Amino acid sequence: xxxxxxxxxxxxxxxxxxxxxxxxxxxxxxxxxxxxxxxxxxxxxxxxxxxxxxxxxxxxxxxxxxxxxxxxxxxxxxxxxxxxxxxxxxxxxxxxxxxxxxxxxxxxxxxxxxxxxxxxxxxxxxxxxxxxxxxxxxxxxxxxxxxxxxxxxxxxxxxxxxxxxxxxxxxxxxxxxxxxxxxxxxxxxxxxxxxxxxxxxxxxxxxxxxxxxxxxxxxxxxxxxxxxxxxxxxxxxxxxxxxxxxxxxxxxxxxxxxxxxxxxxxxxxxxxxxxxxxxxxxxxxxxxxxxxxxxxxxxxxxxxxxxxxxxxxxxxxxxxxxxxxxxxxxxxxxxxxxxxxxxxxxxxxxx
Amino acid sequence: xxxxxxxxxxxxxxxxxxxxxxxxxxxxxxxxxxxxxxxxxxxxxxxxxxxxxxxxxxxxxxxxxxxxxxxxxxxxxxxxxxxxxxxxxxxxxxxxxxxxxxxxxxxxxxxxxxxxxxxxxxxxxxxxxxxxxxxxxxxxxxxxxxxxxxxxxxxxxxxxxxxxxxxxxxxxxxxxxxxxxxxxxxxxxxxxxxxxxxxxxxxxxxxxxxxxxxxx
Numbered sequence: 001x002x003x004x005x006x007x008x009x010x011x012x013x014x015x016x017x018x019x020x021x022x023x024x025x026x027x028x029x030x031x032x033x034x035x036x037x038x039x040x041x042x043x044x045x046x047x048x049x050x051x052x053x054x055x056x057x058x059x060x061x062x063x064x065x066x067x068x069x070x071x072x073x074x075x076x077x078x079x080x081x082x083x084x085x086x087x088x089x090x091x092x093x094x095x096x097x098x099x100x101x102x103x104x105x106x107x108x109x110x111x112x113x114x115x116x117x118x119x120x121x122x123x124x125x126x127x128x129x130x131x132x133x134x135x136x137x138x139x140x141x142x143x144x145x146x147x148x149x150x151x152x153x154x155x156x157x158x159x160x161x162x163x164x165x166x167x168x169x170x171x172x173x174x175x176x177x178x179x180x181x182x183x184x185x186x187x188x189x190x191x192x193x194x195x196x197x198x199x200x201x202x203x204x205x206x207x208x209x210x211x212x213x214x215x216x217x218x219x220x221x222x223x224x225x226x227x228x229x230x231x232x233x234x235x236x237x238x239x240x241x242x243x244x245x246x247x248x249x250x251x252x253x254x255x256x257x258x259x260x261x262x263x264x265x266x267x268x269x270x271x272x273x274x275x276x277x278x279x280x281x282x283x284x285x286x287x288x289x290x291x292x293x294x295x296x297x298x299x300x301x302x303x304x305x306x307x308x309x310x311x312x313x314x315x316x317x318x319x320x321x322x323x324x325x326x327x328x329x330x331x332x333x334x335x336x337x338x339x340x341x342x343x344x345x346x347x348x349x350x351x
Numbered sequence: 352x353x354x355x356x357x358x359x360x361x362x363x364x365x366x367x368x369x370x371x372x373x374x375x376x377x378x379x380x381x382x383x384x385x386x387x388x389x390x391x392x393x394x395x396x397x398x399x400x401x402x403x404x405x406x407x408x409x410x411x412x413x414x415x416x417x418x419x420x421x422x423x424x425x426x427x428x429x430x431x432x433x434x435x436x437x438x439x440x441x442x443x444x445x446x447x448x449x450x451x452x453x454x455x456x457x458x459x460x461x462x463x464x465x466x467x468x469x470x471x472x473x474x475x476x477x478x479x480x481x482x483x484x485x486x487x488x489x490x491x492x493x494x495x496x497x498x499x500x501x502x503x504x505x506x507x508x509x510x511x512x513x514x515x516x517x518x519x520x521x522x523x524x525x526x527x528x529x530x531x532x533x534x535x536x537x538x539x540x541x542x543x544x545x546x547x548x549x550x551x552x553x554x555x556x557x558x559x560x561x562x563x564x565x566x567x
Contacts, residue, residue, distance in 0.1 A: 070537060082443075113550055115537030121529050122554055130557045310564015317561025324555055327528035331388075 238295020377489025406512025
């Protein structure tokens with residue numbers, strides 16, 4: 001036996017009983033309020049979609065692990081979490097087979113081909129969503145359900161699209177040089193109403209993907225995770241600050257710093273993405289500095305895709321893009337070892 | 352051609368129509384040299400250099416030697432002796448591919464000699480891949496996009512070539528970071544090496560779909 005060089009004090013010791021299973025189930029519990037809210041707003045269909053997503057993710061993981069003849073570890077809850085997040089990223093009106101395909105692709109192509117939990121490069125749930133988005137774009141962007149106590153856009157004037165969809169189409173009208181004065185005035189009125197409707201956005205009384213609408217319920221779960229330390233606070237803070245500052249500074253119509261950051265932070269999947277998907281321990285950087293970069297980068301990409309991109313929403317793609325950059329972030333934010341000196345000659349010899 | 356248009360071409364070539372992740376050209380060097388970050392940086396630089404130069408040269412060849420227009424040099428030459436010839440008699444656009452390959456091949460030979468002289472380690476690291484750029488579809492594809500497909504002006508062609516090279520380098524560097532991380536992963540034996548690299552490339556292009564429709 002090797003000599004133990006660490007001095008160990010006499011008992012009692014404080015023991016940390018954090019395990020993968022505990023973290024995954026905590027995240028699942030943290031998502032329960034949003035799920036309840038979603039069932040409340042969109043009806044029992046939300047529950048069925050979520051259950052189908054979870055079941056198919058677990059079945060896929062177990063099946064692949066059985067084929068690979070490795071220990072079957074679906075009880076750790078990571079596959080269930082992926083399945084739930086896939087369902088949370090679907091419009092509530094999609095056909096019931098969609099979460100099955102999303103979960104299968106997410107688990108099989110996003111996770112198990114790399115060797116399973118801890119090896120995946122991209123967030124499996126978002127791989128599933130991106131795949132569905134590329135394969136069935138119409139279903140993924142039109143099958144919204146009107147929430148029980150409100151309208152799809154959160155305001156009364158327009159009822160045909162989600163807040164971000166309305167925002168995008170109104171901005172297209174404003175940018176169109178051929179638009180008539182009446183159209184422009186109407187667009188301005190609607191935009192004004194949209195910015196004032198943040199109460200609906202905060203409660204989740206708007207149309208949107210299944211689990212992303214209610215900022216309040218997601219924040220309850222997210223803050224629980226931050227408090228337990230299962231998600232690093234730097235990533236969501238960096239994300240929200242990056243997106244908020246950019247949309248405040250560059251997205252106003254009256255010059256710099258006249259935008260509406262609150263609207264951009266509460267609409268779409270920003271809260272869900274920032275607290276539950278960007279903070280995935282496997283696919284986000286390890287170093288504190290890297291996590292700041294990761295969070296800010298997600299915010300910047302979300303802003304770019306929302307402002308100039310073809311889609312109204314950019315949260316999922318921005319997180320996937322930052323997941324791709326994560327290995328490089330980790331590489332360049334490695335902290336210097338204490339006492340380490342730059343020795344270029346030696347480094348070159350080692351290569 | 353105004354500045355905004357040039358910017359649009361650059362951003363489009365880097366992100367939206369990334370030569371590797373959206374057009375799926377140049378996969379050979381993309382998968383071959385992306386195992387190590389250093390080598391992929393060198394490869395990226397070589398591709399940027401060759402693409403920019405090739406864009407410039409092939410544009411000149413196309414406009415002044417292949418197209419049947421009055422400024423065609425071959426037409427002008429014969430016009431000196433026989434005023435009855437017309438530009439349409441000198442339509443050599445069907446030679447485009449072969450002319451471009453010839454030009455690009457000699458360019459790559461030049462780059463190879465320069466790299467061998469200036470940086471022997473880089474030359475060793477690139478190994479077989481620098482000669483492979485000779486017939487690289489990415490570079491030929493960019494030259495073709497500049498001329499036949501998009502009819503860019505000279506400046507736009509050069510900018511497009513340069514930014515397509517940047518886009519290639521970006522994809523290559525991201526890929527090499529991921530593949531260095533994957534060295535430690537417990538990838539199933541049947542997927543080790545090239546198959547998993549193709550899967551990563553597919554997932555990367557899925558993520559780059561987020562940029563589709565980007566316009567300013």
